[in-house]
Amino acid sequence: MSHAVNLEQAAQLLARGHVVAIPTETVYGLAADATQPKAILKVFEIKRRPLEHPLIVHLADPEGIFHWSAHLPRFASILIEHFMPGPLTIVTRRPPHVAKEITGGRDSVALRVPAHPLTRALIQRLGELRSLPYPAIAAPSANRFGSVSPTCAAHVHADFHGEDLGVLDGGLCSAGIESTIVDCTKEVPTILRLGAIPQEAIDGVLGMRVPVETHGDVRAPGMLPAHYAPRAKVVVASSLSEFQSLSQKLRESYRFVASIGAPRELSSEFNHSIPWSDDMEANARALYSTLRHLDDLGVEAVLVLLPPLSGLGAAIADRLLRASKA
Ligand code: TXA
Ligand code: MG
Numbered sequence: 001m002s003h004a005v006n007l008e009q010a011a012q013l014l015a016r017g018h019v020v021a022i023p024t025e026t027v028y029g030l031a032a033d034a035t036q037p038k039a040i041l042k043v044f045e046i047k048r049r050p051l052e053h054p055l056i057v058h059l060a061d062p063e064g065i066f067h068w069s070a071h072l073p074r075f076a077s078i079l080i081e082h083f084m085p086g087p088l089t090i091v092t093r094r095p096p097h098v099a100k101e102i103t104g105g106r107d108s109v110a111l112r113v114p115a116h117p118l119t120r121a122l123i124q125r126l127g128e129l130r131s132l133p134y135p136a137i138a139a140p141s142a143n144r145f146g147s148v149s150p151t152c153a154a155h156v157h158a159d160f161h162g163e164d165l166g167v168l169d170g171g172l173c174s175a176g177i178e179s180t181i182v183d184c185t186k187e188v189p190t191i192l193r194l195g196a197i198p199q200e201a202i203d204g205v206l207g208m209r210v211p212v213e214t215h216g217d218v219r220a221p222g223m224l225p226a227h228y229a230p231r232a233k234v235v236v237a238s239s240l241s242e243f244q245s246l247s248q249k250l251r252e253s254y255r256f257v258a259s260i261g262a263p264r265e266l267s268s269e270f271n272h273s274i275p276w277s278d279d280m281e282a283n284a285r286a287l288y289s290t291l292r293h294l295d296d297l298g299v300e301a302v303l304v305l306l307p308p309l310s311g312l313g314a315a316i317a318d319r320l321l322r323a324s325k326a
Helices: 007-015 037-047 062-068 074-083 117-130 153-160 199-206 240-253 280-297 312-324
Strands: 003-005 020-022 029-033 056-059 088-093 108-112 136-139 166-168 180-183 190-193 233-237 257-260 272-274 301-305
Touching: 003 007, 007 020, 007 029, 007 117, 007 166, 020 117, 020 153, 029 037, 029 056, 037 136, 056 062, 056 117, 062 074, 062 088, 062 108, 074 088, 074 199, 117 136, 153 166, 153 280, 180 199, 233 240, 233 312, 240 257, 240 301, 257 280, 272 280, 280 312
Parallel strands: 003 166, 020 166, 056 108, 088 180, 233 301, 257 272, 257 301
Antiparallel strands: 020 029, 029 136, 056 136, 088 108, 180 190
């Protein structure tokens, strides 16, 4: 059975090589001590994730980045300065001490300093227990492989209730969508995953238009075309007219249908409808819990009017597009 643990229990479990579910400001993670390869393998087992899909290493402080990275180009230091702690992940060259179990055998490693105070305190406590100057935990999102990420402890319990798993409850995730991933292994940056830090903010601090290559490596799960999917069929529309024509087709094919993001006059025919808020941060925060909620209601299909593709809207649309390909 999955069960609640407090910070000290979570740190003790991690130190003894167990897996613990942890809060972050983006989504919950399924964590193991990054210095214990056997513990890392358990993460893959519990998540049912293929071994070649790499995990993100989470640190308590930005200072730890220098220990966990072999090389940082100048632009990476600027990103660290501006966005860490926070929902940014950088992919950098892997130093020899980083277990290949974490990176799926690659010569790069993904690093992030979450902004959640409980998580940072947990990593620090793990460092005390194991006498590590730069403690770290390796963690993917705490959902079964391919399904919707968890944004509260209840979501984690729902996915892993059958597992002997400690869950540290840190409340609702404030960002609600995964970190933005930037490749820092070359002399020029590339965005590998759109996320909680908008592309415009990255471009702004680097003073350039950073290219986005989110379809590059199919071994990277967040980049698989079919990912982040609820049980319900997800169909996306990018304009009102497309929404209207899909709406009729969908209601002919399914009995219990929901809409997300549609204006009121177009949603009356749906069994359930959820509008977008004008506040895009609120939309990101609610996205995964909305998809899970619609599944719980037994909704068979969801028609989504995509938000405008600027700022966080781009990351929200990215997740919904991938869900629609499942
Ligand atoms: O917000 C987040 O990033 C959350 C929380 C828990 O921190 N974590 C998360 O982990 O989303 P996960 O495993 O669901 O997604 C990690 C992403 C994947 O797309 C993975 O392929 C990519 O990071 N990644 C990890 N290491 C990489 C590497 N060395 N090179 C390229 N991509 C990498
Ligand atoms: Mg994930």
